[in-house]
Amino acid sequence: MKALIKVGYGCNDHCTFCHSLDVRHLEGSAEEIHGKIERAKKLGHTMVVLSGGEPTIRPELTRWAEHVAGLDMDFGLVTNGRMLSYGGLVEQLLRHRLRYVYLSLHGGTARVHDLMVREEAFDQTFRALTNLSGRGVDLTANCVITKHNVDHLKDLVDATMPFEDLLLKFSMVEPKGGANHNFEHLVPRVSLVAERVREAIGHGRRRVEDNGGRGPRFAHGALPLCLMAGCEDLYDDLKSHGFWTMVEVGEPDFFPVDDENKVQPAEACAGCGRSGPCPGLYRVYDERFGSAELRTVTGAPRSNSFNYVYEARVTIPADEPFRCPLLGAWGVTPWDRGRHLMIRNGFRVARFRASSRDFSDAEMATLKHDHGQVYLDLSRKDAPDDFARDLRKLERSAVCLDCHERERCTGLFEPVEVDVFTRDDARIRELVAELDGAVLDVGCGDGPYAALLAPRVEAGNLSYLGLDPDADRIEGLRRRWPWAELRHGRAEDLNGADGRRFDHVLVLRSWNHIGVPREAVARMVATLRPGGTLTIVDNVAFGLARTRAQTERGEGSPASFEHYRNDDAAAAHAHVMAHGLELLERRDVGPATSNQWLLRYRMPVDGAT
Numbered sequence: 344m345k346a347l348i349k350v351g352y353g354c355n356d357h358c359t360f361c362h363s364l365d366v367r368h369l370e371g372s373a374e375e376i377h378g379k380i381e382r383a384k385k386l387g388h389t390m391v392v393l394s395g396g397e398p399t400i401r402p403e404l405t406r407w408a409e410h411v412a413g414l415d416m417d418f419g420l421v422t423n424g425r426m427l428s429y430g431g432l433v434e435q436l437l438r439h440r441l442r443y444v445y446l447s448l449h450g451g452t453a454r455v456h457d458l459m460v461r462e463e464a465f466d467q468t469f470r471a472l473t474n475l476s477g478r479g480v481d482l483t484a485n486c487v488i489t490k491h492n493v494d495h496l497k498d499l500v501d502a503t504m505p506f507e508d509l510l511l512k513f514s515m516v517e518p519k520g521g522a523n524h525n526f527e528h529l530v531p532r533v534s535l536v537a538e539r540v541r542e543a544i545g546h547g548r549r550r551v552e553d554n555g556g557r558g559p560r561f562a563h564g565a566l567p568l569c570l571m572a573g574c575e576d577l578y579d580d581l582k583s584h585g586f587w588t589m590v591e592v593g594e595p596d597f598f599p600v601d602d603e604n605k606v607q608p609a610e611a612c613a614g615c616g617r618s619g620p621c622p623g624l625y626r627v628y629d630e631r632f633g634s635a636e637l638r639t640v641t642g643a644p645r646s647n648s649f650n651y652v653y654e655a656r657v658t659i660p661a662d663e664p665f666r667c668p669l670l671g672a673w674g675v676t677p678w679d680r681g682r683h684l685m686i687r688n689g690f691r692v693a694r695f696r697a698s699s700r701d702f703s704d705a706e707m708a709t710l711k712h713d714h715g716q717v718y719l720d721l722s723r724k725d726a727p728d729d730f731a732r733d734l735r736k737l738e739r740s741a742v743c744l745d746c747h748e749r750e751r752c753t754g755l756f757e758p759v760e761v762d763v764f765t766r767d768d769a770r771i772r773e774l775v776a777e778l779d780g781a782v783l784d785v786g787c788g789d790g791p792y793a794a795l796l797a798p799r800v801e802a803g804n805l806s807y808l809g810l811d812p813d814a815d816r817i818e819g820l821r822r823r824w825p826w827a828e829l830r831h832g833r834a835e836d837l838n839g840a841d842g843r844r845f846d847h848v849l850v851l852r853s854w855n856h857i858g859v860p861r862e863a864v865a866r867m868v869a870t871l872r873p874g875g876t877l878t879i880v881d882n883v884a885f886g887l888a889r890t891r892a893q894t895e896r897g898e899g900s901p902a903s904f905e906h907y908r909n910d911d912a913a914a915a916h917a918h919v920m921a922h923g924l925e926l927l928e929r930r931d932v933g934p935a936t937s938n939q940w941l942l943r944y945r946m947p948v949d950g951a952t
Contacts, residue, residue: 345390345419345443346383346597347581347589350376350407352396356423356447356460360489360522360529363396370396371592373403377410379590379597384414386597386677387655388587392419392443399426408439419443419481424471425464433474444475445584448484451502455495459487469502476506483510483584485564488536489522489529496543504550504558511547512579513540514564517604518627526631533628534636537570544574565605567624568617569638578620583700588677599679601704608634614860614914616643616907620700642858644904648726649702650897651684651695651717651888659690667742668692669752678753681707684717684888687740687755695888702884706909712754714911715739715934716885719758720893725900727887730764730937737888738934763937770930770941771851771880780846783870784809785834785863786853788816793824800826808845810834812856834863837870844872852939854881855906860918868922871946877924879942883932884909912940919944 351370352363361367376393383391391411398404399422411418417440420427424446427433433441446468450456453465475482484506486492486499496513503511515536516522522529544561551558562579563571571578581589581600588597607615607623611634615621624634657668669675669685673694678685681704684695697707710716718734720727727733740755775792778799787809790796799805807827811817814831821829834850834857848867850857857863867877889897908914912931920926924944932940 344388345392345584345586346386346388347392347394347586348376348379349591350393350395350398350401351592353400354395354397355400355425356397356462356464358460358521359525360487360516362517362520364520364524367396369592376407380407380410380414382597384416386588388416390417390419390443392421394421397423405435405439408436408441412440417442421445423447423460423464423468425467427471427474428467430474437478441480443481445483445485446471448499449486450492450495451498455492455498458491459489472506472509476508482508483512485512485514487514487516488531489516490531493531493536493539496539497546500543500547500550504554506559507557509559510562511559512562512564513543515566517565517625523627530628532632532636533566533624534570537566540566541571541574544577565622565625567637568621569615569640575617580622596674597677599677599682608637610634611637611639614908615639616641616645619645619702619706642907645906646701646904647855647882647884647906647909649697649699649886650894651697651886652894653890654694654696656691656693659692667755669755670748675748675752679704680751680753681711683753684886685753685755686719686737686888687757692755697886710884711886714883714932716883716932716938717756718885718887720887720889725897731762736761736763767937767939774878778847779804781806782808782847782849783845784849784851785867786850786856787811787820788853790820790824792851797826834866835859837866843870845870846872846875848877850879852881854879854915855908855910858907864918864922868924873946873948875946877944879915881910881940882938883911883940885938912942916942923947
């Protein structure tokens with residue numbers, strides 16, 4: 344629950360890649376920083392972290408630390424560490440609850456580090472590590488990688504081996520400030536950086552193992568996960584460090600930390616199984632070099648839901664029933680549009696927050712606002728399995744309709760009584776009940792529509808072939824479905840050359856379980872008879888508002904991820920449209936619907952594709 348406050352942009356280093364090169368003359372006043380510390384407390388933060396520039400060169404440093412501690416919050420620093428080489432200052436800050444230090448260290452030798460920062464700073468910075476290690480401080484050393492140090496990362500690993508409580512992080516340089524002005528001179532190719540970082544982390548892991556498990560931990564930042572095979576789980580950023588909000592000098596209030604300086608290029612990242620947690624590329628890097636170094640990762644499982652965890656509650660005065668706390672005491676800007684969820688129930692508003700790293704900020708905002716797929720979990724289950732009973736849909740409050748802050752605000756949401764799941768599934772049941780002829784059910788799974796299919800098979804109205812990649816499920820269905828022909832296999836492996844054709848192909852809530860949808864669609868279309876139909880039904884991901892106990896129970900369950908994507912109707916249609924099928928029906932997900940979408944197609948009678 345960290346708040347990051349920039350106190351000014353002056354610094355006693357002169358890094359070649361400095362983000363703040365163009366604003367180093369700007370400094371926040373002591374009064375401004377003092378007020379922002381108090382605002383952080385009001386917003387519910389438990390730690391204030393000062394950054395810059397270099398916050399430790401400000402004469403108010405210890406006074407600010409004392410003020411933070413006096414408000415019963417912990418204190419932290421983002422720093423080059425040079426002033427922390429003085430043991431007396433470290434002791435004083437520790438007394439004022441210094442609990443977190445994110446320190447810049449760009450080389451394992453003075454030659455490399457001092458070249459990067461253009462000062463004789465290595466000895467001081469390294470001494471700061473010695474002063475801080477073993478003192479109960481959450482300690483990170485961040486190495487920004489440019490062309491100057493990209494081939495010297497193993498030396499940094501070797502130099503930091505004595506620090507067992509250290510997280511050593513390797514970060515791709517951001518083309519901003521100095522690094523943008525000197526792009527050609529400083530910015531290496533991201534694929535080279537990723538290769539060198541993987542080598543350094545592998546070297547570090549081997550050294551730690553050889554040292555009986557003693558040594559630093561490792562992380563990386565701003566590197567696309569498709570380039571970090573074997574190290575994907577070591578991705579690290581502000582959110583993984585517990586930062587919720589930040590504020591620059593001169594800004595009136597806190598804003599959520601975000602990744603708006605990065606992009607996931609569609610040509611490489613659309614449909615990638617790593618897209619949720621992946622940072623992508625820095626925007627400026629993509630503009631200069633493009634995305635040819637990236638590759639799409641298939642077959643990586645992910646979740647189809649995320650948790651909004653309860654944090655706090657505010658009571659609206661009874662004489663002001665339409666008052667919005669976001670326009671009042673809480674404010675609008677500090678709350679993340681996708682990751683925060685405010686649920687209004689009468690005169691009470693409960694605040695929830697999602698910390699999942701399986702979904703990007705953009706995905707969460709789309710699911711919450713565009714698709715409207717947020718629900719209150721009413722169950723005591725690890726994972727809801729009867730959505731109509733277990734979940735209560737949440738919709739944007741009428742209070743928000745005409746609000747001038749609507750498009751940038753996280754919004755107020757209220758529970759509604761409509762059972763959207765049963766209502767929307769009625770159309771699927773209607774279609775299944777009308778089927779006749781030969782049916783192929785791709786991903787038949789647990790057979791949610793078996794009660795409709797079995798009587799029609801037994802009456803001779805249709806023949807049924809169920810296909811599923813899970814052999815155990817197929818065996819279980821064989822015992823329960825004597826009326827069905829069942830086969831173990833993947834949609835991507837269907838063989839249209841065997842001459843078997845179907846009047847209807849069904850993909851009922853199994854689309855997002857298909858590993859390579861483009862291949863699967865081609866195989867399924869090849870099995871359709873002229874005039875035959877292809878019906879695809881699935882769900883977008885959704886957010887669940889839960890108590891802490893519900894969240895701990897759910898996240899501690901042994902349930903595994905089974906989805907490869909969380910496509911909506913538009914994403915699925917993009918895979919099908921190239922095959923020349925006629926679109927018969929499309930039902931998209933929206934704020935007034937459940938999370939289930941529908942696509943129906945017909946093969947032209949002349950068989951043209």
